[in-house]
Amino acid sequence: MPKLEFVFDFASPNAYYSYRALPSILQRTGAELKIIPVLLGGLFKITGNQAPFIAFGDVKGKLEYDMLESKRFQHKHGINDFVFNSHFPMNTIMIMRGLAAAVELDVETDYVESVLSAMWEQGKKMDDPEVVMDVWREAGLDADAIAGLIQTDAVKEALKLNTQAMADRGSFGVPTFYVGSEMFFGKERLGQVEEELLNFAT
Amino acid sequence: MPKLEFVFDFASPNAYYSYRALPSILQRTGAELKIIPVLLGGLFKITGNQAPFIAFGDVKGKLEYDMLESKRFQHKHGINDFVFNSHFPMNTIMIMRGLAAAVELDVETDYVESVLSAMWEQGKKMDDPEVVMDVWREAGLDADAIAGLIQTDAVKEALKLNTQAMADRGSFGVPTFYVGSEMFFGKERLGQVEEELLNFAT
DSSP states (O other), X not given: OOEEEXXXXXXXXXXXXXXXXXXXXXXXXXXXXXXXXXXXXXXXXXXTOOOHHHHTTTSTTHHHHHXXXXXXXXXXXXXXXXXXXXXXXXXXXXXXXXXXXXXXXXXXXXXXHHHHHHHHTSOOOTTSHHHHHHHHHHTTOOHHHXXXXXXXXXXXXXXXXXXXXXXXXXXXXSSEXXXXXXXXXXXXXXXXXXXXXXXXXX | OOEEEEEEOTTOHHHHHHHHHHHHHHXXXXXXXXXXXXXXXXXXHHHTOOOHHHHTTTSTTHHHHHHHHHHXXXXXXXXXXXXXXXXXXXXXXXXXXXXXXXXXXXXHXXXXXXXXHHHHTSOOOTTSHHHHHHHHHHTTOOHHHHHHHTXXXXXHHHHHHHHHHHHHHTOOSSSEEEETTEEEESGGGHHHHHHHHHHHHO
């Protein structure tokens, strides 16, 4: 069974789009998904990169074109519930530590689904601890257990170590994908990711 | 017959890759190619954009990844003759004016083929007028006629007008493609370009 590694932070709308497009790719390829939680801000700091809305904010036409491609991507993959979050950009350290905690508690899939939906479908302010705790509770997650774990050095360190490890591996942004040693950056590479997973399987 | 408009400057290696990948796309879609000569430097100036090697020069991993994707693209499309030009970046105003002149002389296809090959396969210094004239002559083009035309206001203005018109239409870089009113930027969009051409044809 081929493995698809997904370098992930909730902060990125392109991570959301990609996650929504993945189920059919995983089904067609039989691949197993492994999410690698990182801090996008940390990755930017290590690599000297910056968010597209900053890097291209002054380039006439560029962000409009990126938005057009996002709409095309949504249309192609049947993504109908996206709403741009009016609180963007948000600090995602709490919900990313929560993801590292959810991995330990073996509730990763429910966690990702509920937090992604809150962030990129319901427009919630996901850097507000009370809002976040409510989202966790409403999803049926053990919010108190997660809130406890995210205070531990183990969870805090896991996220830092992942971030540094992915930068060392070549990542400079999110979403980044790995199939074995092959790296792919951006939602526009998912076609190539699928081809690589199919090659890997044969 | 659907029309594929290609906003083009020899300065861009990605324009070279795209041009080499186009014949099979044109064949499969029955589309007609229309090259729109622009000055990439002018487009950058109008839109506030800059070349990737400048914009991302300090981002760890980014240019290496772009190079990996260029190699994948070459492999996928059977492009075997590319050599990175050691004189890059070059001022392309002479060879771009030459392209506008070649359109008038109805020798556009031979012109593009010979100049692209000189630039991105033979590594010639294509901002040196003597080198350029030799390339034109060796390709069997009427070098003197072209050299005459590129001094005319009509040719100089055509290039400026194209550049402004494409910026007004949403272009901020090269290669940019249009199928009707649909815009696509970058060689990674050629799959979408082909789908759009096929949709257009039906």
